[in-house]
Amino acid sequence: MAYNHYILVCGGTGCESSNAGGIYNNLVAEAKAAGVLDKVQIVKTGCFGFCEKGPIVKILPEDSFYVEVKPEDAKDIINEHIVKGREVTRLLYNKEKKSAETVEEIEFYQKQLRIVLRNCGVINPEDLNEYIARDGYMALEKALFDLTPQQIIDELKAAGLRGRGGAGFPTGLKWEGAMKTESDQKFVVCNADEGDPGAYMDRSTIEGDPHSVLEAMTICGKAIGANQGFVYIRAEYPLAIDRLKIAMKQAREAGLLGKDILGSGFDFDIEIRLGAGAFVCGEETALLRSIEGQRGMPTPKPPFPAQSGLWGKPTVINNVETWANVPVILNKGASWFSKIGTEDSKGTKVFALTGKVRNSGLVEVPMGTTLREIIFEIGGGIKDNKKFKGVQTGGPSGGIITEEALDTPIDFKALQSLGSMMGSGGMIVMDEDDCVVDVSKFYMEFCVDESCGKCSPCRIGTRQIHSLLDKISKGKGELADLEKIKEIGFAMQKSSLCQLGASAPNPTLSTIKKFEAEYVAHITDHKCPVGKCRELTTYMINDKCIGCGACARKCPANCITGERKTKHVIDQAACLKCGECFNVCKFGAVEKV
Amino acid sequence: MAKMSLEDLRKLRNETQQQIKKRETDDKIAQVIVGMGTCGIAAGAKATLDAFVKELDEKNMGGDVIIRQTGCMGMCQNEPTVEIVMADMPNIIYGKVDAVVAKEIVEKHLLKKELLNDRILDRPAVDILKK
Numbered sequence: 001m002a003y004n005h006y007i008l009v010c011g012g013t014g015c016e017s018s019n020a021g022g023i024y025n026n027l028v029a030e031a032k033a034a035g036v037l038d039k040v041q042i043v044k045t046g047c048f049g050f051c052e053k054g055p056i057v058k059i060l061p062e063d064s065f066y067v068e069v070k071p072e073d074a075k076d077i078i079n080e081h082i083v084k085g086r087e088v089t090r091l092l093y094n095k096e097k098k099s100a101e102t103v104e105e106i107e108f109y110q111k112q113l114r115i116v117l118r119n120c121g122v123i124n125p126e127d128l129n130e131y132i133a134r135d136g137y138m139a140l141e142k143a144l145f146d147l148t149p150q151q152i153i154d155e156l157k158a159a160g161l162r163g164r165g166g167a168g169f170p171t172g173l174k175w176e177g178a179m180k181t182e183s184d185q186k187f188v189v190c191n192a193d194e195g196d197p198g199a200y201m202d203r204s205t206i207e208g209d210p211h212s213v214l215e216a217m218t219i220c221g222k223a224i225g226a227n228q229g230f231v232y233i234r235a236e237y238p239l240a241i242d243r244l245k246i247a248m249k250q251a252r253e254a255g256l257l258g259k260d261i262l263g264s265g266f267d268f269d270i271e272i273r274l275g276a277g278a279f280v281c282g283e284e285t286a287l288l289r290s291i292e293g294q295r296g297m298p299t300p301k302p303p304f305p306a307q308s309g310l311w312g313k314p315t316v317i318n319n320v321e322t323w324a325n326v327p328v329i330l331n332k333g334a335s336w337f338s339k340i341g342t343e344d345s346k347g348t349k350v351f352a353l354t355g356k357v358r359n360s361g362l363v364e365v366p367m368g369t370t371l372r373e374i375i376f377e378i379g380g381g382i383k384d385n386k387k388f389k390g391v392q393t394g395g396p397s398g399g400i401i402t403e404e405a406l407d408t409p410i411d412f413k414a415l416q417s418l419g420s421m422m423g424s425g426g427m428i429v430m431d432e433d434d435c436v437v438d439v440s441k442f443y444m445e446f447c448v449d450e451s452c453g454k455c456s457p458c459r460i461g462t463r464q465i466h467s468l469l470d471k472i473s474k475g476k477g478e479l480a481d482l483e484k485i486k487e488i489g490f491a492m493q494k495s496s497l498c499q500l501g502a503s504a505p506n507p508t509l510s511t512i513k514k515f516e517a518e519y520v521a522h523i524t525d526h527k528c529p530v531g532k533c534r535e536l537t538t539y540m541i542n543d544k545c546i547g548c549g550a551c552a553r554k555c556p557a558n559c560i561t562g563e564r565k566t567k568h569v570i571d572q573a574a575c576l577k578c579g580e581c582f583n584v585c586k587f588g589a590v591e592k593v
Numbered sequence: 594m595a596k597m598s599l600e601d602l603r604k605l606r607n608e609t610q611q612q613i614k615k616r617e618t619d620d621k622i623a624q625v626i627v628g629m630g631t632c633g634i635a636a637g638a639k640a641t642l643d644a645f646v647k648e649l650d651e652k653n654m655g656g657d658v659i660i661r662q663t664g665c666m667g668m669c670q671n672e673p674t675v676e677i678v679m680a681d682m683p684n685i686i687y688g689k690v691d692a693v694v695a696k697e698i699v700e701k702h703l704l705k706k707e708l709l710n711d712r713i714l715d716r717p718a719v720d721i722l723k724k
Binding site for chain 2: 002003006008011041043044045046047048049050058060061112113114115117118119120121122123124125126128129130132133134135136137138141144145200203204207208209237239240250253254255256262263264328332358359360361362363364378
């Protein structure tokens, strides 16, 4: 016998701590009292990611979404909703709070709107038919048979789509530039060289919905007059490459790629180029050189690729997420798309939410959503109830955004004015245990490794800033070093050949601006306030030690000694400062000083 | 698949849409959809998929249950994720489904139409194509 209703009680950490357990018990008791236990199943669930409004109770199949439920509400839920079939309106999430600007498609309690990820987690990416059933290749039909190249481009311009690779250049204008440049041959390129630490939106998009990228590139080919496309994807993404190859084979067999597509007379084919994992090849001119078989190094712009790209021919290069938007815009129309987002930035943005956040994963939200909504409502807040310190957007090219800017609606312009950038969409959350010097050093080390070395501001600048940061993290810095970092950073921003160098100082400069005191503590007090920088941290055992020996057993250097049931001691000369003793001690007897 | 004309493509779209609808409303058929993105596979989705195949074979249910794969749903923290679609049940997404949980899903959800405790996740967004 199937149940008529299912009551889902959120059992995530957040809801659990506000007595979701009591709600569950009361619901079971009330259902029993009302004699409906055979009609309704009451289950606890994983985190619903709406923790700020917890505890959450959801009722299926109606999809009633109750927030801030208390144990005493159980009676109404059972007697009104389950027995009489009437929603308990006072517990429903208040719809009015949602701005009327955002599209009606957003279910009132959900923050996410999935355009790019519309098929991810829904279709079988290896089955062309499933893509076709979900309006796949419908936009291509329009582009081939109903619209002129100019009309396609006008639609994109009216939609207000901006490139999702980082800089946010209007996609329609880019296509128009390539369309209007006369040439015997033109190219379409997909930038799938996603390389920011912590970012994997593009990988997931290709893995989950490869045909959307192929369809969009073919549409672009038609619009600008190109017959050849390339997907530049890093070799570290084997599954994405596999799925892309399968999709291309299927599309060719079905006549959706290749000669005379769908009998329209238009030819277009796509080849895959594997990148060896150099971060600089995500920069468009370096990527194009790499496709040509040259060393991946940037060239000065202008000329822009739309005028002179691959082998000197007009080339449209967009990133995966930008491509995935295109079919939806043609299918649903520019007016639908341009209603989503802010004045400055239309549509949605996919973020890879990682770091010290409870629900890490991919989120796609309308532009204009605040960081607080992303981190605390969708992301479920900070892990282990620690304090939020900042969030790094834009990876090694972005900056840190702190508490006071959490309520700023996020779009290209807003992030820039906060001293960060959209970047490709990595979002790394930091808590009170993260040290800004350590984080800046990490990103700068990444840039030192990834600088191609062609221009001196980047090649020398990254190395110099890194060695200054290293000095500071070891307690050997001077206050003048901060000024030096700012000077070098400014020079890099102004004079680097490409954005890798020009944006490399951003994480360091933005953390100096927001957390200068923490840098100063490293320099003048020779202390790392959060105890992350090894050279500045000493582990000590205090009088709370009961002599259980747990730390001594865990210590990889065997440098903790002591009799059973007496206070233990760390041999500072041998200590590796790995922190294992600190993590294992249940009595708070190990201190970082 | 042979090369299609515009008409062929439209016909195919229509047919597949009908098939999918039928699959969703036929009460003899259940679908088990396993998230097989890099995150899912890294978390053990292949073992989960094998466990479903084995369990359904043992219970002689192989003919009534379609096992499908899909990409990343975005809830990487909770991989492997599995969605269960059955005609007279709400669509349910389960997280952290290992072989043990897979067995439990077959025994409880598929056979008894009972939901599992502590595993259900909320769908992150409404489908923009279903309205």
